Amino acid sequence: MTSVTDRSARESTSKPFVVQEPMELLPFLLKNITSGGRNAIKSMLGRGQISVNGKVVTAFNYQLQVGQTVTLSKDKVVEMPPLIGLTILHEDEDLIIVVKDAGLLSIASDKETDLTAYRQLTAHVRASGNEYNRIFVVHRLDRDTSGVMMFAKSEEIQQQLQNSWQETVKERTYVALVEGMVKKPEGTINSWLKESKTLKMYSSHYPNDGLHAITHYKVIQSNKNFSLLEVSLETGRKNQIRVHMEDIGHPIVNDKKYGSKSKAINRLGLHARVLSFVHPRTGALLKFETEIPKMFLNPFREGFLVK
Structure with missing residues (x-):
């Protein structure tokens, strides 16, 4: 048959x-x-x-x-390597857009050689038939931050995106679960970020003393213990949202490095929810949007115990 x-x-x-x-x-x-x-x-x-x-x-x-x-082809069958902690949302000849789980490194550091998004996606593109295929990092998410990420398939596209990042990216929105009730329904945090000898970022409020960082936020919902915020970046600095939330006295839940005392959820309360950008080759406007992680909503449910 x-x-x-x-x-x-x-x-x-x-x-x-x-x-x-x-x-x-x-x-x-x-x-x-x-x-x-x-x-x-x-x-x-x-x-x-x-x-x-x-x-x-x-x-x-x-x-x-x-x-x-x-x-x-009925003959050429390729076993694609399984992706752990990653889901591909979109792939074309120039780009791969993924959702990264919390806990997965974007790319290995000098001290860490664990499984990374970069390593897995490199294996993915090489399994398509060319052992010399590569991917290139365009931007990163912290290990404990989940959400939408973009990788390039050539150095040319990587450079093009990085050189025109502010013009190319039209929306980059996060959701953040933070401690305490944020009273202002929306606001903007403006500072200059520097890095300490212990590799912790911190804010300087002196003009031009570090890298300029601007973060906008809106309150989605809140109670006396927690607030869920929509956060958009005007600049993209290392640990920017985490530093700025600590600056306003509402550190991100489970972020011990930046002042959190709450363990209301078992991960960092930060998720890159939306990424919208102009495709570097086709000029098409692409938008990738994910759901708010369900556990971010737990603190607003009746009967939730504060930890």
């Missing part, structure tokens, strides 16, 4: 499909492979049987460009 997968593979290998208009990979396959259903095509993606311009692609929302060639 011939399976749908085998029929679809033979159909495509005899006649590769040329992309006529920009669209995501899954809709393109559904449009062009009449003998395969959605689940069958997703299975082929997962097994590494679909390639774009000769490179295996597994992301169903891979963005196709005009002129690219899409082929299927």
